Amino acid sequence: MxxxxxxxxxxxxxxxxxxxxxxxxxxxxxxxxxxxxxxxxxxxxxxxxxxxxxxxxxxxxxxxxxxxxxxxxxxxxxxxxxxxxxxxxxxxxxxxxxxxxxxxxxxxxxxxxxxxxxxxxxxxxxxxxxKETYEPLCKVPLMTSSKEEQRLIATSKRPTVKLLYNRSNNKYSYTSNSDDNMLKNIELFDKLSLRFNGRVLFIKDVIGDEICCWSFYGQGRKIAEVCCTSIVYATEKKQTKVEFPEARIYEETLNILLYEAHDGRGPDNALLEATGGAAGRPNHLDDDDRVRKIHVKRPDDRTHHHQ
Structure with a gap:
């Protein structure tokens, strides 16, 4: 005492x-x-x-x-x-x-x-x-700095899906469907958060350098990235085009579940190797080389280079 x-x-x-x-x-x-x-x-x-x-x-x-x-x-x-x-x-x-x-x-x-x-x-x-407290069904952290993001991803025991959307990064006008597609990306993120919140860590980033981009992390490192924006030309004027690659986002979300820990033992390395995951890739590759990057482009996008 x-x-x-x-x-x-x-x-x-x-x-x-x-x-x-x-x-x-x-x-x-x-x-x-x-x-x-x-x-x-x-x-x-x-x-x-x-x-x-x-x-x-x-x-x-x-x-x-x-x-x-x-x-x-x-x-x-x-x-x-x-x-x-x-x-x-x-x-x-x-x-x-x-x-x-x-x-x-x-x-x-x-x-x-x-x-x-x-x-x-x-x-x-x-x-x-x-004061009876109830655990929220779904928590989605909103990033305030890159250090916070890195620490959160590195310490998470679950695979991570991040949606970066920051309209302030746009320098040009949007194409006609871009606003709708931006909302569709955000709505899909919310739906996935509710569906997989107990198995996947979902985070939002509104301060990053992209306009609309999905990132997928497993075992503390980036596995795949889906960029939904591109610069197109219409009547000789640059415009920002936002796509909604729904099927690709679903595919990468399901792929990231391969990095889910099972019974506290971590992901199944044999399954990762069979599906081309981290365990099946050469260790000498740089981090950028091991990230599966998907940049959405449509056949009707007319891209030209000004001299």
Missing amino acids: CEYESFLLRSICHIILSLVAPGRDVRRESGELGSAGSYNTDHVLQGLQPQFKDTMLKAMFSGRMEVLTDSEGWILIDRCGKHFGTILNYLRDGAVPLPDSRRETEELLAEAKYYLVQGLADECTAALQN
Whole structure:
């Protein structure tokens, strides 16, 4: 027990008497109350607040409960003093603000039950019921920096799918269907997040250098990338075209599931090798060479080079 807790718990008699009469010489009288002196403890206890009734502290100071004292007659309580002040404030005022933290509320509830302060215990129980937390069905982190993204992908035990969409990177006007296709990419990402949220980590990036791009990660490194934008020419003017390669996105999402850990043993290397995954590729390849990059292009895209 730390020195602060020891002091707090040994000073219980001071505070108990201060609940009755703040103007009284509590140090002189608390020695009598805390020891086996001739002070009339019943007189003191009758003046306490109603919430003090039937508590362990009342039993201790009324003589109905055997207590442990030190050489000076102080009553010792072998209990953590973290929430002791809150207990005493409740006994004096009849109400206290409860902690915001669920954990601290649970700790205070345990102390209230130990000291048999039923009113405070009921308030803590009601507060915990109101604070009942539910794990969200689907969490999708929104990246704020490249370092955060790298750390999240590197530490994830699940394969990762990232959608980067950042319209501010566009320097040109969009083709007629680009806005609709951008929304379709975002909607598909949301649907996949709900469908595979327990097996795949989905993250959104709105600060990257691309306009619309999907990235797929397994075992902490990028496995594939699907870029949905290209520059096309219409009436001799550059425009940004956003595609919605739905089938390719589904294919790469299913491929990334090959990197899913099974029973805590990691991905099946034999399956990865059979399907051309990381285990079946030469180790001497650079990271860029091992990334399967798909840049969507349509046959009707007319790309020209200005001299």
